[in-house]
Amino acid sequence: MTSQPDPREFVGVGLYTITDAAQLLKAPPRTIRRWMEGYDYSREGERRHVEPLWRPDLPEIDGEVEISFRDLIELRFVRAFTEIGLGLKAIRNCLDVARDCIGSDRPFSTGRFRTDGKTIFLESLGHSEDPKLLDLRKTQYVFRDVVEQTFRDLDLEDDMVARWRPYRGKETIVVDPARAFGQPIATAFGVPTIVLFEAARAEGSAARAAALYEVDPAVVRDAVRFHEELAAA
Template identity: 25%
Template sequence: MVKWDDAIYNIPAYPVTDAAWYLRIPLVTLRSWLKGRCYATKSGQQIFDPLIQRPDPGLPQLSFTNLVEAHVLRIIRETHQVKLDKVRKALDYMSQQFGTSHPLVTKKFQTDGVDLFVDQMDRLVNVSRSGQLAMRETLKHLLTRVEWDANGIATRFFPVIELIPEPGSDKIIFLDPSIRFGKPVIAGKGIPTDIIAELYNAGDSIEDIADEYDCTPLQIKTAIQFESQNRAA
């Protein structure tokens, strides 16, 4: 059995700027989650610990595991406005409950873990009943964009793609450390999205690219949109 620390999911592979693009998270926000930061209180300056632990503190790159963690944290922080110190305490609690330093990327979090997390947040910040329901539903929906292996470890992530109205386009692109070193690729094809975007920007039509790579026009359009939204972020 592969040890967690040796798995490809924990290899430093994603520059912070790329991770911020993929996840639609402001770069300054992601950096604060990785490094921690100081904040002012009535009793003086306080420091909160990082919310995400990179696999190698000496390297700036994130792992695939870190990407999934940031994906979940984005909703907790931005949608529900939970303060960082409370999030840190809740994560510490979940780590103790699950016996892992990465509780947000285990399949167990998708099941009873969401309820445990929300219950803990209620004790920390007195979440309203409607707030509890909203957080549970949001987290469970968010976790549908993650796939786990037989050991319950997150192995594949489908990033959110904006401005693609066609049905069936929400899971066309994924990141999987076992395919193309974890670069974003077209599902079922393994073709990196940056190659598609380069061809399109060089003047190739969507139809010609689709023919060349045996893809549908929708797959090509989605790959182009994904790269476009990331580079514009």
């Protein structure tokens, strides 16, 4: 029988399934799984294996990969980089160089990566053979802008990402590994946003849900829009 972990182990760490992470990142679960577990493919009749981008912080639970808050934020950067056309090989090279330069196994989620990301990226290009990256001047500025935009809704403490404001960067909703195991909550009230969303749907209005949980109606409306956007992604 597999022993169940003590929930207290995840306070300040965060705990997400592949499905949780995929929903928050608005990415296909299969994509997140490939990044975190690796995958096999065939070429010219030969079966090959691609290693995961990194090993998760957390051990598997009942045979399933679990993702920490730090993993989640790193994946968010990977997602942003793929959306501007970077291949996984280039991202892996950047990750390796960033680890060496910053001295952290989760370098994307550090304040130093915010300031030195472009330099690290350019250095990593020297290790890449990706033909898509020939126009280095254009790529480096796009990369810099993506890094800056991605950090806008992240809060740093001691040079590490401590919190994420996932709904358009607004202060009303936060993902904080020190609260509710990192699930999205109403910042000032601590109520999980999924609870507010489902209450608004059940009660027929944000105002009724707000009265039920003693929160600001505007927060309930943000929670509803937040989950509607996640569902539509």
